[in-house]
Amino acid sequence: MLDIARKHFDVMERLADPLVASGLLNHFDTQIGRGADSSRHLLLRGNILRRCGRLMESRVVLNAFAREKGMGEIPDPDALCHPGLESEPGFVMAPLIVIDDFLPANEMDRLYRRACALEKEFVLAPSNRHAIGYDPDTRETLVHPQFDEADPVMRAFVGENLLRMQRAFGLPRFDLDAIETKLTCHRDGGFFVSHADNHKPFGEVGRAITCVYYLGRKPPQHRGGELRVIDTSFPDQGMAENWFTTVAPTPNRFVAFPSWFNHAVSPSRVPENRFEDARFAVSCHVLKPADGQTWLQK
Numbered sequence: 001m002l003d004i005a006r007k008h009f010d011v012m013e014r015l016a017d018p019l020v021a022s023g024l025l026n027h028f029d030t031q032i033g034r035g036a037d038s039s040r041h042l043l044l045r046g047n048i049l050r051r052c053g054r055l056m057e058s059r060v061v062l063n064a065f066a067r068e069k070g071m072g073e074i075p076d077p078d079a080l081c082h083p084g085l086e087s088e089p090g091f092v093m094a095p096l097i098v099i100d101d102f103l104p105a106n107e108m109d110r111l112y113r114r115a116c117a118l119e120k121e122f123v124l125a126p127s128n129r130h131a132i133g134y135d136p137d138t139r140e141t142l143v144h145p146q147f148d149e150a151d152p153v154m155r156a157f158v159g160e161n162l163l164r165m166q167r168a169f170g171l172p173r174f175d176l177d178a179i180e181t182k183l184t185c186h187r188d189g190g191f192f193v194s195h196a197d198n199h200k201p202f203g204e205v206g207r208a209i210t211c212v213y214y215l216g217r218k219p220p221q222h223r224g225g226e227l228r229v230i231d232t233s234f235p236d237q238g239m240a241e242n243w244f245t246t247v248a249p250t251p252n253r254f255v256a257f258p259s260w261f262n263h264a265v266s267p268s269r270v271p272e273n274r275f276e277d278a279r280f281a282v283s284c285h286v287l288k289p290a291d292g293q294t295w296l297q298k
Helices: 003-015 018-033 038-051 053-068 105-117 149-170
Strands: 086-088 097-099 143-145 178-186 191-195 206-213 227-234 241-248 254-258 263-265 279-288
Touching: 003 191, 003 241, 003 254, 018 038, 038 053, 038 241, 053 241, 086 227, 086 241, 105 206, 105 279, 149 178, 149 206, 149 254, 149 279
Parallel strands: none
Antiparallel strands: 097 254, 143 178, 178 279, 191 263, 206 254, 206 279, 227 241, 227 263
16 A cells, blocks of 8 residues: 555544544534534534444434525435535535445345355456556455346346435436446455546446445454545545545445545454455446436536
């Protein structure tokens, strides 16, 4: 891992520290008692909560902020914020959908046991799907490109919920072109630096929705491995310095967001580095055809 990437992960970890969050929240509570602007307080509070991974609390606060601003309720019960909501001028929060207990427990366990049985078939992942080889400065991920057991599950969910996700994310309606699925594994030290899954204009063919489904033991035998979805500016896809949403890789949790948002996977810590204790995730990308439409990413 390059020093610049290591420093970026260190900064994000410090910003997401629960103790830092508690201190800031107490400070803002004191300020609001002194007559500070309530809507600004709500936005800052929601930002701090989502940054440290307190997602449901953040949703409640951001919903209150939206109501105060006349935006109404967050349009989807599993979305964390309104689409297009800015954390600071020019930077948009990713309107993630997060669903816990996504599958029946026995079905998640079946997929996890099957993943463990495939240990010898995993290979080192390239830095992106267009790269030729493995780049240890960008990514330390094992991948199995054909996890057939999970493919029908993801396809069924996308087929039934594509319009719902488009609405929750504020995306123009588009036809489904294809679905990519693969199984990833992060052992001790596994990571993926900040990146976006699509840099093309919205109207071109490419990835439109990124989905991740976590599976593994409960409780997890690893630490770290959080998904950090970084507030992003459009159309240049710049990254906010201070604001992001932290999603813990909780087994049986499903996450989805528009593929143009920057995101990273923090380093995993697997104490004895056993394969079965690693961070497993089914990665899925929903692809759209070229249609000439526009969105935040012009």
